[in-house]
Amino acid sequence: MVSRRAFLAGSGAVTAGLVQPFALPANAAVSSTSGSSARLLPVFNRPRHLDYADVSKLRGEDQTLLTTLQGVVNRTEPELYFIYDTGTESVPDAKWLSDMTLPKKLYKNPLDLVAKYRGRVRGAIVYDDAVPDSLNVATTLAGLENAVVANADQAKAYGLKIVKDLRGMFDDDRVKTYRWQLDNLFPLVSKQLLAGLPPTRVVDVEGVQWLEIARETTQIRDSSNRGTYNLDVSAKLGKEAVYVKFGDSFTDDGWGASVRHVSIKANDTVIATFEPNTPEEAPYLFDGSHSSIGGEGNRFADGGNYWIYRIAPPAGTTSLVVTVEMWNQYVVSATDTSPTRVEPFPYFRDYVVATKALVSWLPPGGATGDLLIEHYAKWPTLAPYMGWFANDVSGEWDGVDLASKGGSPVVAADFYMNGTVHAGLASPISDKPRATRRIDKPQNKVYLTLTFGEGDNIQYCQRRLREIWDDPKRGEVPTNWTIDPLLVETGPNIYSYFQRTATANDLLVCGPSGAGYTYPASWKPDELTQYLKMSGGFMRRTGLEEVYAYSGRQDNTWVLLSEEIAKGYAEYTPTKGIMQTWDGDTLTAKVGGIPITGGWGAPGKAAEFKAALDQRIASWDGSKPLFISGLIGAWSWSPSDMAELGPLLGDPYELVLANTFYDLLNRVLP
Template identity: 25%
Template sequence: MSNRREIEGIDWSGDRILPAFQAPQALTVFDLRGASAEVQLSAVTMAGLINRPQPKVYLITSDEEVFWLKEALGSIPQETSVANGDGILAVLLIGYRTAIQGMIIYNPDFSDSINIATTMAGQREGIVVSPTQAQDWQQTYNLPILADLRTYQWNNRLQAYDWARQNLLPNSSSHAVAGLDPKNAAGLRSFLVATNTFVYYLDSRNFLPDVTNNFQSERGLMQAIFKEYSPGAVHLGWFIDEGSGVSLTSDAALTVLATDNFYNLEVWTSVQSSTASAREAPLAEAVPTLSANQVAISFTISDGDNLQYIQHHMLRLWRDSSRGSIPIGWTISPALIQAAPGLAAYYYRTVTANDDFIAGPSGAGYMFPSRWPAQELPGFLQRTGRLMESMHLSTLEVLDIDFLQSTGIPIIANLRQTGMVLSDPNLQLRLIQGLLPYGLHGLLNGAGTRMPKVHMAQGVPVYQNLGLADSVSKTLELVRNAVSSNQQRPLFLNVYILAWSMTPSDIKKVIQQLGNQYVVVTPGTLMTMIAKGK
């Protein structure tokens, strides 16, 4: 790993999961909405070069980018370009020609060449272009061709990424690796170029060896790639299959941040001022005392570990008319304070007493504790604790996986019994012991279970969630079944809500149909009630 290349001026110091780019003096805004995938691909790879190490351009691809530009980045001087479509590329090429050394041509008949071209772009300071674009721009802008991937004789993506592992990975950043669908023209790609990150896209469920490539499998190549990174490095983007992918990164002690559709990340990490810090302290909620036959219930919305969800879909949920009128737990990534302090500041600034932030699974990033190397767990927990403390988070959501789920093979994974629950009590205790010094007061555990369970460990409630719930009717069914089959009173329920299927208004509909037997509280208050025996 001695030849690994980091981009000068980008700060990975200390225990940062993501780097801090230099604060921008001003931003030129380009609107890519409606642009072709070809134009977007060239524009984002160009932006990655232009924005290292100090962001200068911001790309709009959706209405959320417009909102955030005003709401969270408004203090930065901005100028909006009138260019659109191919005109955007012309303005970028003319205005920032010195940042670009040439062109890297991908093969339109082999989509994975786009990812290899993206890795090359970060190393050779080239922009990723189609053959048609290359022909037009070579003379117009005096851009040399740095590489033409049509000349490479790869038969499949396994061969292509194995070649990239041998020839490109040694010259890429040691801090990050990314899985990115080559059909995703934009998304995280500008950040990957800016940070010189190695990019791949393989299927962790593919165990079959390829006789034409030294009997290697796609799963085996993923493992070989991950071995090139030290424990604590970050896996960005996403996977073809979640369970088996996160299992492999956890085996290698790589923290996962779901970011494949996170835009302008290099701009967001550059806003590190104190004005973007989290709120001083959580808002207090009165802790009720239950009568003999009452049920305390809370609702926790999933997917807060997913940074792109926070940038896009969570904003839509956050602006739902019912938010604030009912208690809701919102999972959120502790790493958000590093990745996008401006996003964290917005959510914390607009929070109500009925909104309760919970650290998303399973801490500093998405990981499965039972797969994480035991010797690396203290470091992960220390990093998690510091980030939770900086975000004033005291409840942690944990997900785990069993062997059947870790294969990702549907016929096998569907036999799973654990519901993504961390079932090992010794491992639960290790998490709690590692996070107690940072103020942990509750552990929410698992998804995909119909019967809740709770016990105490070193004074901290360990609560097995009810759910996932993906509709009003499903939520009511889960709750009523849990209540009717459990005679214990008082009873404590936390329902894990699928963020992609339900809204705060849907949760309100559930509450309206529950009746007076139920007392609705935030998850944090539920943890306090359990701990106090209320």
């Protein structure tokens, strides 16, 4: 690992005179972010007092101004904390704040904090509203220059000296923008981490009235309703454009609208025809950020996700029909009002600024993917990639694969708020694993262990996990919860909370696939050894003994972890068992001395899950124990759902925690 202090020591002016020499404030705790051989990520000092405010009603540009201010201020000592969701005590930001036993002061007008702390920053880096990616370059520079990120109007309104004005410096060539940043700012930025954040976000406009056009009322998941549908949206003609939204009619099971082809007729004349994810679609795709591209080029959206097409018909149009090849659980609606607006993406920028990290947004395919590979090559092995990837699901697979090949574990952190505060809140974390309930004589039963996924995602741990963890029915049935052991450095108070409040029926297990999200099969062997050693250290520090791991893929199918990889887990980590991603029949094997089971899931809630489970074991003859590791949808299930499922799991099932499950399996398997 390269020490960040070594790079700061030689900081100075760079090409084009953009970054002038800077000095940390006289009272800055340089050691707090200098790194050490004992740590993976930067250290932050413990907060002694917090000024806080509810910023949930502010627009993105104001949230970005405040979040980057937070980064500069909190680098020395955490003093600023923001509530992003609402001001009530029922949401995570407010809950975590309430848990902090230190003095706090509420600012009813969050922007008053700009005036209070203006003297702590050199001024503003002004981004170009016309070039969204310039906001990421501005964020990188803000960390280096001890400045905030602002637009020109904000700089003027708050009396902020313009340290650097990026207007007119870049165009819409994303590769060229981030190539400039890499070439010019790499010598100055931290080498402890690399960040990836979207420069903008899409925000719903309040008061928009949607007219439902079509809905699938049956829970269809097998494409059996695939066909051509004529969607008449003429009722919304009359203004500049018609907006057509495709979503999921059953949001809890993951088979939402899927579209392969689109044709648009105005007054019976075809004005457009296109397929998803093509240049022909681009002029009509108003908002695709909440959707994904499937294996056959279809665009789909599950759960609460959606996508929107914007159609501006010719003047005088009285009939507008959108014809789509569509299937599964669709709901289609239309409006004549622009339903969303685009504004700066503010989240996690405090951590990026405070650590002087370089932040980009490079989709992991084509020319942008090639540039992303260059980034990984320049950073040391094990330097985490923190944030996320463009293109949602497809970006996840490709992005994590590239990061794995480049030796970087991924930390999903793009919605991780107040990271500079949480990282400094030292809290007690036990390194002792949970005691295992031992089953001495296995019976001819179906031994089942159920695990909530998503725990590698530290923003999930901070937000969604806190929400469902506080369900009063938690603890009624044995449940495993994936979690990222890197929280010991990014949010020790968060990890400590879950560990301290776990019931006898709650077991924390390591999220995929160790300390940071990764695909082990994609790593270079020597670098994978480093990753496994690092993961083993974090697992021992946090008392984790089981791992949910991704494997590798061949022909779009998950394959069994190799003997070499399993031996690596056995040698370098305290892992007693691995549940891995899997397709097909029930997987139960011992590989490299470790029991491995394939993770299995089913749609719907308790009754439907139980029915699918019964079908899963239909061929079991009962002559010997059967072992199934089940995955629970973290975004759709809660402990209340688990409590409903538990009583349904009578004979022949026995629901156990993962430590009992793998202890028994280890003794049963040859």
